[in-house]
Amino acid sequence: MESKTSGRFHHYEPPQKPPAQAEDGSKGGGSGQDVNECEVPLPNVRLEEVGRSEYFSAKKTVPPVGTPVQVRRNLVGGRIAVEAARGNQSIGFLPTQYNYLLGCLKDGYKYKGKITASADSPTPRVVVDLFPA
């Protein structure tokens, strides 16, 4: 019979090594446990309120796939906005579970990426990949 032991208290664990540099230039990611959350890439994020964004209001369409985007540093109506890198019009909000990024932004982190999927109907939708820059 195999028995499991839990060794010693968790606070004795050695300090975490910084995450390794990934091929895309971002710094890591992984299990989501005990890594610096500011350095974790954010793939496949579906933006919210796309139909009410500055971009959609002005152009009546969503930006095409491949459009470079970045996270705006200041809140828009209490939300973290993603904007087109050219023109700086917001194209939607990050879901509120990413609110922790506000602290990362204050700490000097920047997030850039591109649109990986977008559609005007049945409701305007935009999906982005973001990476700490």
Added chain:
Amino acid sequence: MKPKICLVGQVVTDVLHLKDGPVPRLGGIFHAAKALSALGCDFEIAYVAPKYLDHEIASYAGQLGAAKVIKIGDVEGCPNVLLVGEPTEVGSRDYEFLLDRQHRCYLNLKAFENRLREKSFSDVIVFPGGFALKKILLALKNLTARIHVDANFEPKNFKVFEALGRPLQTLILSTSSDTFLKVFKGDCARIRRAGLKIAQSFLLKENRGGSRYFRRGSATPILVPAFPRKIIHSVGVGDCYNSVFAYLSRSMPQRASLIYASLIAGEYASVLSQPLFKNAVERTMKIVPSEVTKLQGVSLPWELRRKVHIYIAAPDFKSADLSQIERVVSCLEYHNFVPRRPVVENGEITSQSSAKERCTAASADIRLLEECQILLAIPIFDDPGTYIEMGLALQKGIPVIVYTPNRITDNLLTYELPTLVSSDLDEVISELFKQAAKIHGK
């Protein structure tokens, strides 16, 4: 007076069962201590624990920067080990406190009382449970410090607080506590009245629906949103919230203090490493109060959740293994939502059912869907009825969330059209809160 906080309570060994195996941590008042340490607050701890933990406690408290550590009671007959089976609180938490009925605590308050006589604390936070609260309150009686009590576990009867001879500064309670659910039957108005009889203010924490801060002389509570995010545990998160609020409310407005406390509690739940948590706290405190108070989160008070009816679209048939569906239903009830199960409510149609029975059941299911604000699909296997109900709900503008515990769904529109498709129940519950809060906000 520069804030100096004394934490009073038990130290236990928490054992979290995470994916990579069991993680033992010093818990109890250490959760609050870790938050105060991360904020750079001056603090001391007065604890009860079994002897075998004393060395670890002194050592770790020192690492965290506690100015003084006083043992106020010995625990015998019980190792003070808390096994945590369901660390993320998607539903009712599965705790086991080993040998709890053998737990005996022998208080010795002499050193603590001597320390209190020096009157150096601005605030004392008491976490009752496992010791005679009345004796602690009597020791605190002549203190001018603000006394905050987290009554999540004890006491069940607030009469004991009369021993303090004055109102508490803050009584703190969670909607997950037995006191709220059983003693006060989940009645928010009743518990608010009872809380404000014995305290200047009453903080009701409502899990992923945020929290409410009631004050004597004010009819309007401060609503504090929750900021749900991916978490890895929920143990001690409330204690972290309490201590951050008690500390920050000394130097900033209550609303801002509560919002920082909520954000920092979220950080605590998402990491185990203290250095990473400390970095996250420092980052959070770089957000200025005027900005933090604008940050949108989820606010959905407990009693309003009874108005949120959730249509369970699933092969909820007698012949199927219903354990996954029942787990979800139990989680929804734990959070005070109203799950509606069409097959259970309107009957199961079989190949022997008559045309009339089929017609009646179909109409009843559609009426039931129209009574619901959200549809939660649980395709435990490919079931055409579930997909048709999803399509119908989407057509009616009802938000559709899909929980796929067995990851069997690869249909294009099933993935593309719903608000969320996930095999992670934690994520599904958070999204339900978000959608329900949005509907309530309208």
